[in-house]
Amino acid sequence: MCQQKAAGTLWLSCGHFQRHMVTAIYDCMSVTCERSYVHPKDCRSRACIKVYGPDVQDIIDRVEDKCLQCQWQDTKAAQAQNKA
Numbered sequence: 001m002c003q004q005k006a007a008g009t010l011w012l013s014c015g016h017f018q019r020h021m022v023t024a025i026y027d028c029m030s031v032t033c034e035r036s037y038v039h040p041k042d043c044r045s046r047a048c049i050k051v052y053g054p055d056v057q058d059i060i061d062r063v064e065d066k067c068l069q070c071q072w073q074d075t076k077a078a079q080a081q082n083k084a
């Protein structure tokens with residue numbers, strides 16, 4: 001299956017990769033993969049692969065913190081505790 005190369009930030013505290021943009025596509029050259037250049041356009045098969053494989057991570061910077069999603073979840077959890 002094809003993969004996307006994505007440039008992004010690695011958040012070291014939580015280990016999450018934050019994708020900024022896709023910079024390249026790796027074509028798997030399989031006729032049963034709909035993302036591939038060689039897949040026939042008129043193919044009607046439902047068995048063909050439709051999705052990209054896991055991103056190939058191109059880490060452009062590293063931050064000694066949690067990602068915004070995790071920070072937000074921490075804030076939410078703290079708020080819930082304060083209410084209880």
Ligand SMILES: [Zn+2]
Binds near residue numbers: 002003027030
């Ligand atoms: Zn593919």
Ligand SMILES: [Zn+2]
Binds near residue numbers: 032033039045
């Ligand atoms: Zn197909």
Ligand SMILES: [Zn+2]
Binds near residue numbers: 014015016069
């Ligand atoms: Zn995170």
